[in-house]
Structure formats: C-alpha cells, structure tokens
Amino acid sequence: MEAYVLSWCIIGDFNDLMLTDEKRGGRGHPRALLEGFSETVMDCGLTDLGFIGEKFSRERARGTDRWIQERLDKGLATKEWCEMFPGAQVQVLEVSTSDHLPLCLQLNRQVYVPRSRRFRFENMWIQEKECQGIIKDYWTDAGNRELSDKLLHVVFDCKSGVEVWKEHNKILRLQDENGDWKDTNEEIQQVIIRYFENIFSTRATNYQLLDRAMFPKISKQQGQELIMPLTEEEVKNVIFTMHSEKSPGVDGLNPAFFQSYWDIVGNDVTVFCQNFKYRGAAGGGKLYACVSNTKSETTKTGL
Known part of the structure; x- marks a missing residue:
C-alpha cells in the first residue's frame, strides 16, 4: 500500500471491533472480522487514541437478557498527527438520547464537564x-x-x-402490576417502563365535530x-x-x-x-x- 505523508485523524462510528473485550453480551464477534479491521487500521498507519469515560459507546436492549454493549465509536490517528497533538484525547460523553454515545475530541488535555440537569420539583x-x-x-x-x-x-x-x-x-424496590415486589436494578427498570408504556399507549377516542357551533x-x-x-x-x-x-x-x-x-x-x-x-x-x-x-x-x- 502506498504510504501517505499527510497527518490525519478519523473519529466516529466504525461499525466494527478490533478486540474481543470491546463487546459485552450476545454472541462473540467473529474473529475474521476482528482481524480484518485490525489489519486495515495497521495498514493505514493508524493507532487507537483510547478513550476517557464509558468504554462501550453503543448499546441496545438495555435491562433485558439481550443487552449488548459495544465499542464501535473510536478515534484513530497517524503517528505524525499524534506528534503534532501529543495532548489529544477522546472523551465519551454520557449526554446522548441515541443508542450511540457521542465522542468529544480534545486537542489539549481537558475534561469535558456536561451541564448539570435543570432542576425539576418532584x-x-x-x-x-x-x-x-x-x-x-x-x-x-x-x-x-x-x-x-x-x-x-x-x-x-x-x-x-x-x-x-x-x-x-x-428507590430500593417497586411493586409491579401483579403485586410482586422487584428489587434488582433491572427488575425495577422494567416495572417503570411497563408503567409508562401503559399510560402512554394509544386508546380509541371518539371525536365529535362542531358543526356551525355558536358561542355566546x-x-x-x-x-x-x-x-x-x-x-x-x-x-x-x-x-x-x-x-x-x-x-x-x-x-x-x-x-x-x-x-x-x-x-x-x-x-x-x-x-x-x-x-x-x-x-x-x-x-x-x-x-x-x-x-x-x-x-x-x-x-x-x-x-
């Protein structure tokens, strides 16, 4: 492969893994895919910038027996780029509503502090x-x-x-719709989810049109x-x-x-x-x- 002298960095969702410990839950990632992605990264002269914060940037089916966590999002850079920005670091931010956590690339070694949540009276x-x-x-x-x-x-x-x-x-425990007490984090989470799903589920509604209505x-x-x-x-x-x-x-x-x-x-x-x-x-x-x-x-x- 032809060598490039341009210093460069690439960051985002690669939709693949380099190491077996970059996945938790579900079936193991195929070894052929692990080796193929790792070899491609090496051939491009890139190195993993590592991370600060949550290791797994993507998850699905949280709180169930199908819960899977993966490190699909990462930052990669060439040796020359790393020498230009020796203090660079990638921080995983826990402020996303997506199934992927966003990454923040800091060229100078700083820690991103998310804004505190707005106060709400409970x-x-x-x-x-x-x-x-x-x-x-x-x-x-x-x-x-x-x-x-x-x-x-x-x-x-x-x-x-x-x-x-x-x-x-x-909250240490919650009583579900059947009157049974649940005390593990996963069980409590499911009780809450089912409660709000029931509240916000669609129900048949009969709407009556106002025809030539007169208002005094x-x-x-x-x-x-x-x-x-x-x-x-x-x-x-x-x-x-x-x-x-x-x-x-x-x-x-x-x-x-x-x-x-x-x-x-x-x-x-x-x-x-x-x-x-x-x-x-x-x-x-x-x-x-x-x-x-x-x-x-x-x-x-x-x-």
Whole structure:
C-alpha cells in the first residue's frame, strides 16, 4: 500500500471491533472480522487514541437478557498527527438520547464537564415532612423580595437542600402490576417502563365535530367583573384546579408545589397575580397561566 505523508485523524462510528473485550453480551464477534479491521487500521498507519469515560459507546436492549454493549465509536490517528497533538484525547460523553454515545475530541488535555440537569420539583417529595421544612426555611429566608426573586432563591438555594435529602431516599424496590415486589436494578427498570408504556399507549377516542357551533359573547356585567381586583380566593381556586403533574415552568416548579405549600407561598403568589394584571409585572413559570386562567374564570359564569 502506498504510504501517505499527510497527518490525519478519523473519529466516529466504525461499525466494527478490533478486540474481543470491546463487546459485552450476545454472541462473540467473529474473529475474521476482528482481524480484518485490525489489519486495515495497521495498514493505514493508524493507532487507537483510547478513550476517557464509558468504554462501550453503543448499546441496545438495555435491562433485558439481550443487552449488548459495544465499542464501535473510536478515534484513530497517524503517528505524525499524534506528534503534532501529543495532548489529544477522546472523551465519551454520557449526554446522548441515541443508542450511540457521542465522542468529544480534545486537542489539549481537558475534561469535558456536561451541564448539570435543570432542576425539576418532584411530586413524590411532597410526601416527606423534611421537604416542607426545607421549602419553608428558604422561602422565609428570602424575605420581602419580589416573587420572581423568591422563586429563584428557592430553586438555586433550596435545590441543594432538597437534593441532599433526596440522595438518602433512593428507590430500593417497586411493586409491579401483579403485586410482586422487584428489587434488582433491572427488575425495577422494567416495572417503570411497563408503567409508562401503559399510560402512554394509544386508546380509541371518539371525536365529535362542531358543526356551525355558536358561542355566546360575554355580557356587560361579566366584562365589569373581568376588570375587578383579583382576590386571594380567586387565585387559589385557579391554582388548585390545575393538574398537579402538569409540566413545570422554566423555574422547575409545577402546580403541585404551589398547591402543597400554599400556606407558605400563597400571599406572594396573589400579590404577583395582582401586579401582573394591573401593571404587567414580570414573573415566570406556571404563574402566567394562573393569571390568564383567573381572568377567564369570570367569563365561564353563565356561558
């Protein structure tokens, strides 16, 4: 084979293996394919750059007896290229929704640190008394700040307190649909998968078309009611009619948070809604929906 003097590096999914230990699970990779790929790499004057992080970059059928893991993705480079970039390294990133993990080629020896996951309030925390104490302490500590500032204070400061508590409350076992307890990681994973598959499975739905539907207009009295000052009772009613598990806003706090801790946050939420209605004060998350729904509740009377 003709020798090339150009320094080069190739990185990605080669869809083949070089060594037997680059596969876990399933049948062993054919030796002829192992030898053929390895010889091709050598003939091209390439060397494996190795990796940092998870060894197996591709998997399928996780959590089953057909679970297979393989190192199909790798970085290869010539000797000349390695001399030009002696600090180069390939890091396997665990941030993919694909069955392949992405690779990050660093020319200088650095470690990629993925962004932390966005905070989301978990409804199961409500069942624990410790969580309520954490919320109350941090909300009180925020003092007389604007509601938007208080929410940020709770999310960024209270987050650490809640998640430290959460680390001591891990799932050790789950009861499946037949009432049997499962305690291994694989069994627990399958119970969760089956539960959500059942929730999100398609069901027959009967849709009725609206033919020449007539919708009444609001009356003058209802129009006057729309511009009346909001009361705490109106705001509370709207908050508590929201489904507790609706998607959280950008602050990570869902309706269940406001419903469960209304005695703590209710007054601030009411003041926010009143300011938003009359002065357009900024805020975020579920509270925009609260203001909108509070306005529309009046128009429902008699319609």
